[in-house]
Amino acid sequence: MAYIGTSPSNGVRRRFVYEATASQTSFSGSDENGVTLTYVDSLYLDVYQNGIKLKAGDDYTATTGTTVVLVQGASANDVVEMVAFDVFSVGDTVSASDGGSFAGNVAMAGTLAVTGETTLQTHLNMGDGDIIKLGASADLTIQHDGSHSYVKDAGTGNLFLDSVAGSAIIRVNDGYNALEAIGGGAVNISHNGATKIATATTGVNVTGGIGLGGTGTANILDDYEEGTFTAQISTDTTYVGDAAQSGVYTKIGDICFFQIRFQRTGTLNSGVNARFGLPFTSANNGVQASGLRGSVENIDTSVVGVGGTIAANSAILYLNEMTAAITGHNLNGSDLGANFQVQIQGFYKTA
Amino acid sequence: MAIIKETEIAKIEVVGSWNVQVATDTVIKENGTEISRSRNRHVLQPFLSSKDSDNNWTHTAIDMTKSLNGGAEATEVQAVANTVWTDAVKASYKTWAEAQGV
Numbered sequence: 001m002a003y004i005g006t007s008p009s010n011g012v013r014r015r016f017v018y019e020a021t022a023s024q025t026s027f028s029g030s031d032e033n034g035v036t037l038t039y040v041d042s043l044y045l046d047v048y049q050n051g052i053k054l055k056a057g058d059d060y061t062a063t064t065g066t067t068v069v070l071v072q073g074a075s076a077n078d079v080v081e082m083v084a085f086d087v088f089s090v091g092d093t094v095s096a097s098d099g100g101s102f103a104g105n106v107a108m109a110g111t112l113a114v115t116g117e118t119t120l121q122t123h124l125n126m127g128d129g130d131i132i133k134l135g136a137s138a139d140l141t142i143q144h145d146g147s148h149s150y151v152k153d154a155g156t157g158n159l160f161l162d163s164v165a166g167s168a169i170i171r172v173n174d175g176y177n178a179l180e181a182i183g184g185g186a187v188n189i190s191h192n193g194a195t196k197i198a199t200a201t202t203g204v205n206v207t208g209g210i211g212l213g214g215t216g217t218a219n220i221l222d223d224y225e226e227g228t229f230t231a232q233i234s235t236d237t238t239y240v241g242d243a244a245q246s247g248v249y250t251k252i253g254d255i256c257f258f259q260i261r262f263q264r265t266g267t268l269n270s271g272v273n274a275r276f277g278l279p280f281t282s283a284n285n286g287v288q289a290s291g292l293r294g295s296v297e298n299i300d301t302s303v304v305g306v307g308g309t310i311a312a313n314s315a316i317l318y319l320n321e322m323t324a325a326i327t328g329h330n331l332n333g334s335d336l337g338a339n340f341q342v343q344i345q346g347f348y349k350t351a
Numbered sequence: 352m353a354i355i356k357e358t359e360i361a362k363i364e365v366v367g368s369w370n371v372q373v374a375t376d377t378v379i380k381e382n383g384t385e386i387s388r389s390r391n392r393h394v395l396q397p398f399l400s401s402k403d404s405d406n407n408w409t410h411t412a413i414d415m416t417k418s419l420n421g422g423a424e425a426t427e428v429q430a431v432a433n434t435v436w437t438d439a440v441k442a443s444y445k446t447w448a449e450a451q452g453v
Contacts, residue, residue: 227374227390249392271404279392281370311451313367315394351366 014038016082023073027080028066038066039084048081049074226250229279231260233268233342249279251350256280259345260294260317267340268333274319274342275330280350284313287349294319294344298337306331310348319344354381361390363431369444371395371432373424395424397436400448410445 016031028037039045042062047054049070054060062068068082094100126132128146139155153159161168163183170179176193180186189197198205209222231247249258260276268274282289292308296319299306305322309330319331319342362374372394379387398410415432416423424432 225390227392229392273401277393279372279394281366281372281394284367313370313447314451315370315372315396351370 012086014084014086016084018080018082020074020076020078020080022076025070025073027068027070027082028064036066037068037082037084039082040065040086044085046083046085048079048083050079051081221253223254224250224252227279229258229277231262231276233262233264233274233276247276247279251280254283254350255347256350257345257347259343261341261343263341264336264339267338268336270332270334272333273330274332274336276317276319278310278315278317278348281315282310282312283349283351285349286312288312289346289348292317292344292346292348293322294342296331296336296340296342298340299331300335300337303331303335306342306344308344308346313351317344352382354379356380360425360427363428365431365435366394369397369436369440371428371435373428375425395428395432397432397441397444398448400445402449408445408449410448 014035016027016035016037017033018027018031020027030036039062042056045056045062045068047056047060047062047068049059054070056062058071060068060070068080070080074080094102126143128144131138131141131143134140134142135155137155139153140159141150141152141154143150151159163181165183167183167185168181169177172178173193176190177188178190180188180190180195182188187199188195194207196207198207209220211219212221213219227249229247229249231245245262247258247260249256251257256279258279262276289310290307292310294306294308296303296306303321306319307322308317308319310317321329321331321335357378357380359376359378360373361376362372364372364374366372373392375391375393377389377391378385395413398412400408400410402408413432415429423429
């Protein structure tokens, strides 16, 4: 883009003065001051003869850029003066209207207003306490104050961290995932890099325990499980299944709740204790779990009631007779009739 | 649509020197995606111990070829049990079982 210059240092306006000889029409070359006549555009050239401005075309022609030719020859000692306004482009200047690029650094003492998007090819460096402000009222700000970094939403509405195709992750310790929201999947909460809570299609999975009412070991609920176990009765030498058998359990913390149903086809050998395998080993605390209540069909009529006991550090339930003293003798084959059925339930502390 | 059922040993835990707790999961998958999982447990001890009317004890070693769940115990379960049940542990178990008096 061309400009009409205004800076004298750029030689925008140049003046050439000649003293004519008789009948001289053509003026060029060095003037009285040794300045060589030159102009770029005759439209920006003024020619004067003895102070009177001449009319281009009628009084003179200027077409070559280096010569001015009078239509009528001058008189001797006439002063012919040309004032040339150079048309020039400032080559190392960015156009205000068309834009352009700065090859070097640009410093501004004031503010920078930009209409349109801003593209940075490397970094945006800002000092401590400098703030990136987003929104008409600085609704969202991002800054580092020299001690801490902040992302602050002070405007109306919510603060969304939105990942369209990937995951949203908050990391700590230079690489550990602390909070990870996986696109289309789980939300994981970690402690020191190890996931402790994870959502799933079935709900929430917890790795480790949940402190309830305190943080000590005594307050940690660290297990829940439900399932089945094979409620087989043992003979002297092996456990055997039978016509109908089922065992279900629910373990909460270290307490196992269970139910057993067993139906024998035939008899149990006389002298063989009636005992069932359990899903978990009982606590080795010297305490026998007793008072488990059950019922048996086809049992010796002298048996008052049926219960069960589980020794410490054991995974075996013995059926026994419930008496006034709570626990009587263990039931064996001689106590149980053919095709007897047992149902018993209870709970015990596990190891 | 392929629906398959698989069983897998979920846990093998050694509790109190000789108790080998086994958790077996039954997993139902539809086109490779798990849609159901249920758990079954049993506990192995080295012997079935019993006392006759003369108070003589019999300790019959568990038959690993006859799992409580039918079939043989899984190879990895047998391996753990055989490692844990040293002669010293077996002796301790017998002593413990007889101390129970049943």
